[in-house]
Amino acid sequence: MNDINFDFQQIAEGQGWETAFAGMTIVFVALTVVSVFIALLPRFLPTLNRFLPPVVHHTHSTSVQSHSNKPTPTSSEDSVNEIAAAVGYILHIRQKK
Secondary structure, eight states: OOOOOOOHHHHHHTTHHHHHHHHHHHHHHHHHHHHHHHHHHHHHHHHHHHHSOOOOOTTSOSSOOOSSSSOOOOOHHHHHHHHHHHHHHHHHHHHHO
């Protein structure tokens, strides 16, 4: 099979420097755009929040829990979900063995 040897001289002879420079420029510009977008995101999100309010999921509690040590009463659906999570965890641990 033919061995492929890469050398900088082959790049210079085939005028690959222009292609390499163009590729590096494209990557640099793309990374700069991503960095600027991430930097401007905190300023953009409050404006976007006016048009797209946060979604309240069915698992979200509507009342704010106090910092007291009293346990909050849970509904039967929460208990069922906790039991299902515990059973799933036990099955996962047993499958690993």
